[in-house]
Amino acid sequence: MASSPLLVCVLLLCSCCLIALGGNERGFVVVPTSTSSPSNPAACSPAPQGMQCNATDEYESKFQTNSEVLSVSVTSDPNRASMPLAHRHGPCAPASVAATNRPSRAEMLRRDRARRIHILRKASGRRITLSDVGVSIPTSLGAAVDSLQYVVTLGFGTPAVSQVLLIDTGSDLSWVQCQPCNSSTCYPQKDPLFDPSASSSYAPIPCDSKACRDLDPDTYANGCTNSSGTSLCQYGIQYANEDITVGVYSTETLTLSPQVSVKNFSFGCGLVQRGTFDLFDGLLGLGGAPESLVSQTAETYGGSFSYCLPAGNSTTGFLALGAPSNNTAGFLFTPLHSVPKEPTFYLVNLTGISVGGTQLDIQPTVFSGGMIIDSGTVVTVLPETAYSALRTAFRSAMSAYPLLPPNNDEDLDTCYNFTGNSNVTVPTVALTYDGGVTIDLDVPSGVLLDGCLAFVPGPPDGHTGIIGNVNQRTFEVLYDSGRGHVGFRPGAC
Incomplete structure (x- = not known):
């Protein structure tokens, strides 16, 4: 399949995408289509040994x-x-x-x-x-x-x-x-x-x-x-x-x-x-x-x-x-905030988004309502202007692949047809939080949901959004109320 004319064409088109975005090849990841649009798996593969906790000397x-x-x-x-x-x-x-x-x-x-x-x-x-x-x-x-x-x-x-x-x-x-x-x-x-x-x-x-x-x-x-x-x-x-x-x-x-x-x-x-x-x-x-x-x-x-x-x-x-008592190596921390009169929710401040290694032009006031980080919400909800900028940049970077028509029964509006491709080239997406903490989402599991961009437009600019669980995949997400911060450790599971 690697030598097929179709794949050669796809790779050439993706090269054009790289050039259009400044040639930052580190901002793209080639992944098998089986992972960008996974089917329901038939067997369980336990997490690798030692990857289930940020601590040494684990025992069963x-x-x-x-x-x-x-x-x-x-x-x-x-x-x-x-x-x-x-x-x-x-x-x-x-x-x-x-x-x-x-x-x-x-x-x-x-x-x-x-x-x-x-x-x-x-x-x-x-x-x-x-x-x-x-x-x-x-x-x-x-x-x-x-x-x-x-x-x-x-x-x-x-x-x-x-x-x-x-x-x-x-x-x-x-x-x-x-x-x-x-x-x-x-x-x-x-x-x-x-x-x-x-x-x-x-x-x-x-x-x-x-x-x-x-x-x-x-x-x-x-x-x-x-x-x-x-x-x-x-x-x-x-x-x-x-x-x-x-x-x-x-x-x-x-x-x-x-x-x-x-x-x-x-x-x-x-x-x-x-x-x-x-x-x-x-x-x-x-x-x-x-x-x-x-x-x-x-x-x-x-x-x-x-x-x-x-x-x-x-x-x-x-x-x-509990939080690690001594070893927080590998974590990146951003301040944790609360929602007024709603102690249930955990709030962090998003300050920027990048696609393919290029920072999007989004004013900080767009994110002033903060983002609730939630284990139960699937897709991330962004303020309208932020979502529009993300969608435009992501579609441009993915222009080599046919965009599927909108589905009125779903909120996801950026879905792709990868039929005929054994591999696809997906741009990285990074979220930057308070304190200059930048989290590179896992590709493709933290960016795509069944071949669709895992973000949706939500409230007007300046209102609260939600960080969904797709964007959190493979990170150890540490909620540390005592120290007043949230930590992200990549590649934890």
Whole structure:
């Protein structure tokens, strides 16, 4: 194929692109078309040894939960504990959540759009109201659950029972489905439901307790429940797509490995779930509010955590609690900010974008609203002027390839037909943050989503945008609230 007239023509055209952009050949990467538009992989390829954590002397630990052996990677750094992370629709996901009905790209983007709209409205301070779904729940919504893509496996209770949870930096309160949930009040999951009565460490939170009063009344608090004959604290969440979970606010031991557990972890024991939930056992909230795992473990881990999202769904990444105690080599740091009155979200300041090694002419005021960095949003949302400049430069650099016509069902408007090409030449895209920190996105996994530029236009200039998870792929992204910064370490998984 390397000597075919078609490929020679493509390479000549790409050379013209290089000349047009100043001849900076370092600003382009030649990649196989199988990686620029990947199909659903058939087998899981574990991450290379030593790439799952930014620490030395890793060792593997196993613990037996619910007749299933879970392998958890734990670092020798006493300030850190990490666990494998996988794409929920890929072959590396636990068998209990491996869905045969992977959503189409159009459906994935529809779900993603709902999440983006919700997050941006909430960040702007706009009021969000609930529809009448027959269950009394709080007046604020959580971000959409059906758009979440990455899962980890943890142990709940004593003895520990494995639960596969979606991770979400846009949510705070964690929850799992609990017995005596049945088919009419809960959605199907392959793992057995968590049974509080079988755990010696489970404790429901009384309704008149301080812990119940401290539950955010505008987001999660939902009064009391007397279903057991005792007045217990009740939580409730409705997500942006109108999925709901309601149950008993409780405490339990959360096991990360035989050596690492979180005692008295506050979570929702879900008794009523309605909506489009699919196979997973619950959700792990990694936001910045008091109800999140990050906040609850701040005394031990300093309010810090990191993750590495793999380049594709056929490899694994990791989720880690805590920041490296001594070794931050390889990280580039930018200041971490908060969204006013919305402690859930993590905000960074974007200052520039380059394509093919050439900085785009975008005024700094365009980015003045900041960018929420989010694990659950798929594609990055840029202010209008920034997106327009990026699209124009990227299309120019990719002019050797036919541009597909717009799809009215999708937001992505820069998609390519690579038919007949075994390799394609893709321009690099770099994001520059506060402090002059420039992050070269992984090519192609951090730039293209199924052959499409993984960015969409969003709010007007000066408003808040979102850094989606495609742009974060292969980086260890370290959220360090204690030190007030976010770090990026390339090539971490």
